[in-house]
Amino acid sequence: MKRVVFWACVSVLVACSTTAEHAGWIETWGAAPLPPSPALGPLPATPSFNNQTIRQILRVSVGGDRLRIRFTNEYGSKPLRIGAARVALVDATGTVQPGSERPVLFNGAPSVVIPPASPYVSDAVNLPVKSLSSLSLSIYLPQDTGPCTCHAVGMQSGFVSGTGDFTDKTFTPAQTIQSRAFVSGIEVESAASAKTIVVLGDSISDGVGSTPNANHRWPDLLAERLAAAHELAGWGVVNMGISGNRVLNDGAGQSALARFDRDVLAVPGVAYVIVFEGVNDLGLSFGHFEGPMAELFKKLAPADQATAAAMIAGYRQLIARAHASGVKILGATIAPYGGAGYYSPEGEAQRAAINNWIRTGKEFDGVLDFDAVLRDPQDATRMAMPLQAGDHLHGSDAGYAALAKSIDLSLFK
Numbered sequence: 001m002k003r004v005v006f007w008a009c010v011s012v013l014v015a016c017s018t019t020a021e022h023a024g025w026i027e028t029w030g031a032a033p034l035p036p037s038p039a040l041g042p043l044p045a046t047p048s049f050n051n052q053t054i055r056q057i058l059r060v061s062v063g064g065d066r067l068r069i070r071f072t073n074e075y076g077s078k079p080l081r082i083g084a085a086r087v088a089l090v091d092a093t094g095t096v097q098p099g100s101e102r103p104v105l106f107n108g109a110p111s112v113v114i115p116p117a118s119p120y121v122s123d124a125v126n127l128p129v130k131s132l133s134s135l136s137l138s139i140y141l142p143q144d145t146g147p148c149t150c151h152a153v154g155m156q157s158g159f160v161s162g163t164g165d166f167t168d169k170t171f172t173p174a175q176t177i178q179s180r181a182f183v184s185g186i187e188v189e190s191a192a193s194a195k196t197i198v199v200l201g202d203s204i205s206d207g208v209g210s211t212p213n214a215n216h217r218w219p220d221l222l223a224e225r226l227a228a229a230h231e232l233a234g235w236g237v238v239n240m241g242i243s244g245n246r247v248l249n250d251g252a253g254q255s256a257l258a259r260f261d262r263d264v265l266a267v268p269g270v271a272y273v274i275v276f277e278g279v280n281d282l283g284l285s286f287g288h289f290e291g292p293m294a295e296l297f298k299k300l301a302p303a304d305q306a307t308a309a310a311m312i313a314g315y316r317q318l319i320a321r322a323h324a325s326g327v328k329i330l331g332a333t334i335a336p337y338g339g340a341g342y343y344s345p346e347g348e349a350q351r352a353a354i355n356n357w358i359r360t361g362k363e364f365d366g367v368l369d370f371d372a373v374l375r376d377p378q379d380a381t382r383m384a385m386p387l388q389a390g391d392h393l394h395g396s397d398a399g400y401a402a403l404a405k406s407i408d409l410s411l412f413k
Contacts, residue, residue: 027186034252087137090136092134131223153243202243216397251284265322279393282337294341308354328366384399
């Protein structure tokens, strides 16, 4: 009898050990969803789709043996029907790797209706994925979707078919889009040591100014550094940057304060968040608006200016909420924006005060001094010319590479 009890205990320990090695799901790719918007100045209205297939290319940060896809109808006003979905591994040219195509199922079925204002996580797909692999995701939308729950600035081409379901075949695109449509995350089943770093940012994190279809956003390049570092090779990076986003006010999506729970704390596996936001708060509060975006900027200007005191109070809210959930939070200094369309000396004074607090306040768990990385040695109010994309606001490929290279990986433990 003692022998039976002993082996039973050993069996339990082995089972527990196996469970610990495969602890669960972490997010490996993400794109924050946005509410539909009408055409605003040079910005087009949010698209709709009807009886069409959308094919999108998504590069994961960390790999795993199985994956799940988080679809989104979170800003939809009516049910969203997905008629079919299919995922496959693709090479650098977007060509499907033979034998890698898999149907995406929902509770065992090939189609699903997602209620309004809801996300929907797919069944697990048995498709081993290596770190930094690219996936093709095809979604057939058999009915009028209404304005899309999309991530507006994908920096990656998506392809829209003519009429019909092309999820399992090639097609000549009737339209090319840059949005991330109806998809907000990819999860992989990974080991117990795996963790996720979430980037909460604006267009600089979204990758505006980088080469499209090249994965040259700075969070992509950070993921490459982690993949090459043995002790951090199982860590994912999820980019929740939204172009135009602000800490304190809605406008381009919900504010960082409003979306923090969904876009950061609810991300599977999150252990760290990097906050790199604030320039839009300052520009829209204090800017002297000129150029083609002037009317749009005026519409978005807040009633209460984003002073340094107000911004610091906002950051403190994010810090408190992160710590309450056991998540470490790193603060990035606001990058220079002298020469941009909404720059002003008043906003620059607030930026200097905020950055001084980020550097010296010791309230964040760590500091990424992106201002120091990007600024012109001859003019601290501006980005260095080789590191900016020509608009004095966004980084170039070289600028984003410099940001990723500057991050001390020992901050992640």
